[in-house]
Amino acid sequence: MHPLTGARLAGTGTSHVDLALEAGYGARLYLLDAHLARLLITRPGGLVMPRTWSISPEIAWAGDPDPIDGRDRLDVSGFPGVPFSVDEDEAAITVETAWLRVRIRRSPLMLDWQVRSAPEAPFESVLKDRPSHAYAFDRRSNRFRHYLVRDERERFYGFGDKSGDADKHGRRLAMGATDPLGYDGGRSDPLYKHIPWSVTVRPDRGGQAVGLFYDNLARGAFDLGQELDAYHDLFRSFEACDGDLDLYVVLGPGLGDVVKRFTALTGRAAFPPRWTIPYSGSTMSYTDAPDASDKLVGFLDLLARHGIPCGSFQMSSGYTLVGDKRCVFTWNRDRFPDPQAVTARFRDAQVELVANIKPALLLEHPRFDEVEAFGGFVRDSEDPSKPHVTQFWGGPAAYLDFTNPQTSAWWSRQVKEQLIDYGINSTWNDNNEFEIWDEAALCDLSGHRATIATLRPVQTNLMMRASAIAQTAAAPGTRPYLISRSGGPGMQRYVQTWSGDNRTNWETLRWNLRMGHGFSLSGLANFGHDIGGFAGPKPEPELFLRWIEQGIFWPRFTIHSWNDDGSANEPWMYPQLLPQIRTCLAFRERLTPLFYDLLWRMHRDHEPILRPLTLDFPDQADSYTAEDAFLLGERLLVAPVLDRGATRREVWLPACAEGWFDLWTGAPHPGGRTVTVEAPLGRCPAFLRGGSILPLGPAPSTESGPLTLRLALSDGESARLDLYDDDGASVLEPPLTPPCLFSVEAEKHGGVATVAVSFAGTRAPRWPELRFEDAAGQPLKVRLHDGVLSERLSLPAGAGSSVTS
Numbered sequence: 008m009h010p011l012t013g014a015r016l017a018g019t020g021t022s023h024v025d026l027a028l029e030a031g032y033g034a035r036l037y038l039l040d041a042h043l044a045r046l047l048i049t050r051p052g053g054l055v056m057p058r059t060w061s062i063s064p065e066i067a068w069a070g071d072p073d074p075i076d077g078r079d080r081l082d083v084s085g086f087p088g089v090p091f092s093v094d095e096d097e098a099a100i101t102v103e104t105a106w107l108r109v110r111i112r113r114s115p116l117m118l119d120w121q122v123r124s125a126p127e128a129p130f131e132s133v134l135k136d137r138p139s140h141a142y143a144f145d146r147r148s149n150r151f152r153h154y155l156v157r158d159e160r161e162r163f164y165g166f167g168d169k170s171g172d173a174d175k176h177g178r179r180l181a182m183g184a185t186d187p188l189g190y191d192g193g194r195s196d197p198l199y200k201h202i203p204w205s206v207t208v209r210p211d212r213g214g215q216a217v218g219l220f221y222d223n224l225a226r227g228a229f230d231l232g233q234e235l236d237a238y239h240d241l242f243r244s245f246e247a248c249d250g251d252l253d254l255y256v257v258l259g260p261g262l263g264d265v266v267k268r269f270t271a272l273t274g275r276a277a278f279p280p281r282w283t284i285p286y287s288g289s290t291m292s293y294t295d296a297p298d299a300s301d302k303l304v305g306f307l308d309l310l311a312r313h314g315i316p317c318g319s320f321q322m323s324s325g326y327t328l329v330g331d332k333r334c335v336f337t338w339n340r341d342r343f344p345d346p347q348a349v350t351a352r353f354r355d356a357q358v359e360l361v362a363n364i365k366p367a368l369l370l371e372h373p374r375f376d377e378v379e380a381f382g383g384f385v386r387d388s389e390d391p392s393k394p395h396v397t398q399f400w401g402g403p404a405a406y407l408d409f410t411n412p413q414t415s416a417w418w419s420r421q422v423k424e425q426l427i428d429y430g431i432n433s434t435w436n437d438n439n440e441f442e443i444w445d446e447a448a449l450c451d452l453s454g455h456r457a458t459i460a461t462l463r464p465v466q467t468n469l470m471m472r473a474s475a476i477a478q479t480a481a482a483p484g485t486r487p488y489l490i491s492r493s494g495g496p497g498m499q500r501y502v503q504t505w506s507g508d509n510r511t512n513w514e515t516l517r518w519n520l521r522m523g524h525g526f527s528l529s530g531l532a533n534f535g536h537d538i539g540g541f542a543g544p545k546p547e548p549e550l551f552l553r554w555i556e557q558g559i560f561w562p563r564f565t566i567h568s569w570n571d572d573g574s575a576n577e578p579w580m581y582p583q584l585l586p587q588i589r590t591c592l593a594f595r596e597r598l599t600p601l602f603y604d605l606l607w608r609m610h611r612d613h614e615p616i617l618r619p620l621t622l623d624f625p626d627q628a629d630s631y632t633a634e635d636a637f638l639l640g641e642r643l644l645v646a647p648v649l650d651r652g653a654t655r656r657e658v659w660l661p662a663c664a665e666g667w668f669d670l671w672t673g674a675p676h677p678g679g680r681t682v683t684v685e686a687p688l689g690r691c692p693a694f695l696r697g698g699s700i701l702p703l704g705p706a707p708s709t710e711s712g713p714l715t716l717r718l719a720l721s722d723g724e725s726a727r728l729d730l731y732d733d734d735g736a737s738v739l740e741p742p743l744t745p746p747c748l749f750s751v752e753a754e755k756h757g758g759v760a761t762v763a764v765s766f767a768g769t770r771a772p773r774w775p776e777l778r779f780e781d782a783a784g785q786p787l788k789v790r791l792h793d794g795v796l797s798e799r800l801s802l803p804a805g806a807g808s809s810v811t812s
Contacts, residue, residue, distance in 0.1 A: 008143035008152060011048070011116040016100055022088035024102050028116065032144070039086040041106050042259075042268055046118065047080075048142065048151075048252040054080060055149050055250050056461045058452070060468055061222050061496040063274035072472045073274075073500070075412055076453040077465070080222075080253065107258065117141050120217070122258055133217045134207070134256065137242045142252070149225075149249040149460075157243040160211045162631060163231050164262070164528045164619075165218070167202030168506055170195050173524035173619055173634050175205075179233040182247070183226040184440040184463065184493050189510040189542035192518025199440060199493045199507045201464040202529050203245070205229060206265050214625020218257035218265040220272070224464045224495055225249035226446075249446065249460040262528070263615075263622050270530035270613035274500035278610035279488050279533065281735035282359055283503065284602045285318030285708060286592055289567040290575035294325030299342035300349050307356045313579045314589060316596050316707040319359040321435050321490070321565060326362070332401045334372045335365045336421040338429075350430030357709065361433040361490060362426050366418075366441070366470050367404040370396065375405075383407055383414040385459060385466075388447035395448040395459075399438075406441055409469035410462065411451040418470070422477035432482065434474040436491040436502065439467045464495025471501040485736050490563075496530070503533040505563055511540025511570070516554055517649040521634050523561070527615040528622075533606065535563025539576035542569055548581045549651060549688060555588055556691035557647035559595035560639050562602065562616050587689030596706035600714060600730060604702070605640050607731040611743050616640070624661040627679075633659045642699040643670070646692045656686045658694070665697025668719045673783025675721070695719040695782065700728035700751055704774070713799065714774035718753050718760055718789075719782045725754035732772055746770045751777075753789070761790040764800065776801045 013029035026034040031051030038044055058077035064085035094101045100111040108121040108130045117138055121130035137154035144151045162174040169180055170192050181197040190198060203221040208214055227247035234244070257268045270276065293302040303322070310317050328339045338346055353360050368375050378384060384394035384405040394405035409415050422434060446460040471491050478487035491502040498504065506522055509515045519536040526534040538558040539546045546554065558564050568576035578588050608614045615622065618638040621630040636646040636658065644667065646658040660667045662679030669676065669684065670693035676682050684692050695701055699719045705712025720726055730749040739746070747768040753760050762779070766772055777800040781787040788796045
């Protein structure tokens with residue numbers, strides 16, 4: 008590989024500076040806004056991939072999908088730009104805005120990114136290229152590397168769904184996607200998603216953060232300190248086997264700021280319907296059974312018999328079996344003699360069905376020739392007249408090419424005709440890692456040939472897009488729900504996701520929790536894990552219940568399995584645990600108003616739902632090692648039990664003036680210390696931050712019962728809650744406008760809390776009354792208007808009303 012050298016100023020535009028480099032290379036530095044800059048390197052022959060599907064600034068799904076051919080890589084629409092100045096001397100070119108300075112050494116090329124915290128403050132370096140050969144390009148191929156200075160005090164977060172600790176310093180992480188059935192949550196790499204995004208955090212600087220997003224979807228790697236070289240000081244690197252070096256630099260100051268800006272850059276997260284919050288059932292064993300219809304309907308009967316609330320069922324691919332082969336968009340009429348009768352039973356039970364679909368057709372698929380007739384598959388690199396054939400589940404298969412508009416349209420029709428017309432309105436987009444190992448396999452990109460090398464995650468995202476188009480067309484006023492296992496940057500625009508086919512053991516329980524921090528810090532806020540474990544042995548009772556205890560605090564709460572013995576993980580699988588499991592699921596139901604509000608804020612404000620403690624307490628050193636806990640929203644700290652046989656748990660509580668209250672007992676705890684709490688089987692340790700109001704709805708959540716407000720207040724403290732609500736499913740018109748927004752204010756003096764409640768919008772709240780309780784969950788009398796003391800408050804029937812103290 009050859010280093011880039013000889014930078015000279017070649018021109019400026021309204022939001023960029025152009026540099027000419029030796030050997031015909033060029034660079035463009037973009038100043039996109041006060042906190043976002045970009046470096047694009049061009050080769051002598053121009054851009055390898057002139058389109059991008061990753062960048063979608065401030066897009067809100069309203070029925071119009073992103074363009075199938077992506078976005079022009081040079082397009083800067085949606086970015087305001089920022090005034091800048093350029094100075095140069097013999098050694099360097101300096102580009103400066105009010106908050107950012109980039110010093111560009113001419114030869115060899117090296118950039119030093121500096122920011123300042125106030126208008127008169129000095130600039131401080133937050134990101135620096137390695138002084139020795141920072142940019143290396145292979146002139147015989149499209150491979151390149153970018154090297155940066157590494158500091159031992161830095162911590163590295165993000166990267167999508169990666170195994171191991173949240174902080175990846177010292178790791179080498181593959182960029183790519185595969186199907187690692189039963190993966191090791193501590194070590195396996197790569198997993199399912201391809202998110203070339205990292206956040207560097209400096210605890211020694213109070214949590215100062217800067218994000219790096221390489222808009223390059225070819226296979227590659229981040230090296231975060233595994234590689235050492237005696238000829239260079241400490242460094243880290245990013246490399247890709249193809250495509251362009253197109254780097255977005257997202258400036259802080261803090262980790263939360265960086266994560267929200269990255270999410271906004273790659274696209275506003277989809278806002279799912281409210282029915283996605285309750286328990287979702289799933290198992291391979293039902294639809295793979297000879298009597299699959301009876302198994303599915305029997306699940307509804309078991310829900311009723313055991314008193315288990317359920318919002319949806321994720322239907323595995325056994326319904327598509329032709330012989331022993333899974334053929335997407337077919338129905339096995341032996342197992343499902345009357346699919347509409349099954350879906351009608353689920354509809355009557357108010358349990359939504361979500362059907363599994365896969366993006367490859369086996370060679371014996373009954374509709375293979377139909378798709379090949381319009382060239383709908385990824386093409387063979389040596390003979391483009393043929394589809395590229397590769398290994399898939401069940402044998403040789405060809406992957407659909409979703410960059411081909413005819414393929415995407417065909418897929419949307421099948422979703423409509425084979426699922427929606429049968430009564431299934433939601434899709435589970437699965438096995439979509441596009442494991443095509445021939446980098447030169449061809450795709451039809453707007454009629455132009457492009458290789459799969461830079462398009463694998465694009466194909467996955469376009470699969471989601473095609474499914475969403477069908478779902479939205481069938482119900483244009485309703486928000487669609489999609490799940491996807493794989494994907495690339497921006498997948499949050501369409502889907503909820505999860506950590507894939509995890510292994511059933513205690514280690515996975517811990518590692519999935521830590522992996523979740525990577526999801527949260529990579530724009531993938533709406534996620535979960537297969538509760539009970541997917542692959543391996545049937546979970547032992549203690550492990551199963553501890554998984555459920557933790558899972559009720561995840562956005563996606565799905566019990567799913569493919570156990571070695573053919574059994575299914577079900578809430579009633581261990582009768583002796585059923586009372587505790589009912590209690591856990593009832594509390595999950597009560598958390599629905601909180602989760603729905605957090606999903607709304609994810610959509611509107613790009614906020615993570617599950618938050619690593621370092622996100623909110625970056626100036627506290629212990630927050631960086633407390634990886635076995637998380638915040639649900641900003642106020643509820645959850646510290647699951649992760650060890651077999653444990654009935655107590657040590658929990659570090661961050662320092663805060665208001666302190667913390669045990670969620671289950673109401674016991675107060677000062678912050679800034681580690682406490683030991685009882686954790687009997689069936690109860691996950693959790694703490695409500697002081698100065699908070701926790702909204703708790705009825706159980707089941709479909710009932711029109713009261714909204715309970717739990718006030719975690721010490722004497723002299725006040726709190727405010729703003730709570731979003733709507734009808735649970737409709738597309739918002741206008742977008743981002745709350746149909747109903749509660750505002751609750753409370754303050755406590757002399758042991759009495761005084762409250763003021765207001766709500767505004769176009770619809771009335773769906774709760775007939777408010778009830779109040781203290782931090783221990785006991786009924787609490789509060790002072791209402793006219794000085795009345797009461798434990799409850801009937802709500803006015805119209806929107807825009809208020810009740811004040």
